[in-house]
Amino acid sequence: MLYSVPDYYNQFSCIADQCEDTCCAGWEIMIDAKTLQKYKEVEGGFGNCLQNSIQFRRGSFKQYNHRCAFLNEDNFCDIYTELGASMLCDTCRKYPRHMEEYDGVRDLSLSLSCPEVARIILSHKERVRFLTKEKKKESEQFEDFDFLLYTKISDARNCIIGTLQNRKLDVNVRAAISFALAHDLQNRINSQEYYTMDRQINRYKTETVVDYMIHKLELYQSKEAERFKIIRKQFSLLFRLEVLRKEWSENAKLAFEQLYKNGWREYIKKRRRFLSYMRKNEELGISYETILEQLYVYFTYTYFSGAVYDENAYGKMKLAVISPLIIQELCQARWQENRSLTFADIVDIAHKYSREIEHSDINLKKMERLFGKKKEFYFEKVLISLLS
Template sequence: MTIRKPEYYDEFVCTANKCPFTCCREWKIEVDDETNEKWKKLQAPENVYPVRKNMSQYTQKKDNMRVIALNKKHICPFLNEQKLCRLVCTFGDDVLSKTCRVFPREIHKFLDQEEFFLMPSCPAVIDLMKKYPDCKYIEMDTENIEGKKNTEFSELNFLRNVRSIFSDWMRRKEFDPQENLKHIFFAALELWRILQENSNEDFLFSDDFNAQIKKNLKEYKTKKLQKELADAISKIPSDQESAIFEQNELFLDLTTNYEREGLYKSELKDVLNKARLIEEENSTFLLEQKRKFNDHFSKWQELFRSFLTAEIESDCLLPDGNLQDFIVHLEWIALEYTAIKQFLFLDWIQNGSLTYEKIRDTITLVCRMTGYEEDDIYEYMQDCFDDVVWEWGYLAFILT
């Protein structure tokens, strides 16, 4: 069995009451069944209001799961005035639900490997991404977990190879992060085309098919192919004016439910007001503002390259996933990145500054808002687009 994790994984420490964006507010905090049974036998600590019979009564069912019922201010009732958890202060960490104990850690379990990640919906994780712009992923064998390394050229190992290549592409510094993402998506769609053309189950991952795929992957590692792809893509004209409005519509669509539920009011109010006025702005003015903003935004390429690499590593390859899932998650990452950049653009128009703290908190916020479950991602894609697998041009368009 192999353990795999980013080199900064063990450096993560919750900043507790020093956190600029606590996870104890405006978020669904799941309570697992085992914890809920434990809570039925415990009374809440002092100063938790309203007073109830036991801690389980501070939970509710929502979206097919049991969660902590937030108060009228959308804050966890167990959070005290010093922004510390009353449960931890009174009982220790063992009383917490699995979600609270584990967050922002995420573990993907495969038959031959366990992969550990840190989710970017925590500002302390963004700090680590900034600290490690060229983060390496450490792999080590362990005898403590049953399982054996998968050495065959299976679909899983094929996807691992794809992820490894695309992670390397995202790290390339000769292109900015969004250009890297365009190149990656183009290559992923080419693999998807090969898979669709060879959909016979007897042929899939046969020796002949493996040879064809291996040839493609080998070419993806060559600078020659990468340069040819980059040159071809750079010559494709882009409609920057239309892209501004599409990016704005995507941002509004992704934030609609949160606004309706009264969540993240303080963070969203001003940018949503500005977003709704965008179509009234003069196009020439908007294009000039976007150009100036991009000049400022480009100074943070290293951070976004690190962020997008981490997203590819953690989100694209899931247990029981296939190439379509991989591609859909690339699209979701593009939507996430577009929303982050649009939020920052709208804020910049009003405030004229782009600080690290603003960028970090925006990444954290958008990642919380887009932290959908797998089924919900597919439902969103099916509702909003003609096909869950996009044409390359659309991803390139929203990344313009």
């Protein structure tokens, strides 16, 4: 079994009650079958508490005011306190660690939805390296797994991450080139021309093609008024999704008003000031471009290879591109409101976005569906959002 992890993976350590958020509120926590059986066998007063606070048929903890029934007033877990770490369910024991599974391969990552993880990822100044290690473990058999397609998608992901980390180029140009590669790759997936993918991927690694793409992408620059109309519609995607936390929905609506209510001229003027401010913002302790790079890389690494299951590499790359774009818009709205933007602000925005999007299968599926239907997510529109 081959395991892959980002180089910051082992830096994480839960900061417990020092965290400004809690992973025990705001979403349904599912319990694995083995732990559910353990809970059924607990006796005494706490056993009664377990019986009354778990939905055994559904396999989840009950919630009160959107908080897990076992999350106490001090933001500690009563199960951990009363029964110890061995009695935590898989979800609670593993979070924010995340795993994507393929035939013979496991991609491990940390979830951006955790504030501490968001700090680790967004403060990472160097290019992220992905470490692989082989462990002697019997591979789980995946029926109908297309290993040939997986190898092509995996090679494409490596190429895309390399492009996203090419710091000789503007970070949004890197994202645009990566987006173009995914678009071209999808055409070959649709026609099942797998044998041509290696040549296509290798072309995107050459300086000649990169220079050609930079020149070609100039068509999508300096279209700020058109970008205003597109990004406003792309941002509106948030209002079509399942809401996990009411305050998230309210803050998104306030940000929308803050950004777009005064029309395109005012938006462009403020956006130029915001980008200028961020380029000079020493409080961040890291360049704004590097923060954006880490966001693009995070979403690409986590989701792109999943295209082996639905043959939708282009949709996965749209998620990896649109997510940082929306986070940028939310950052600008926060800056407009406060006339400043701190690193803590960006961590707050990124982790809250991740909680709402990444921890709802309904939202992830709906986003991919809308990416394929709505004009604001067409190839040229996304390029304008990235480059203008």
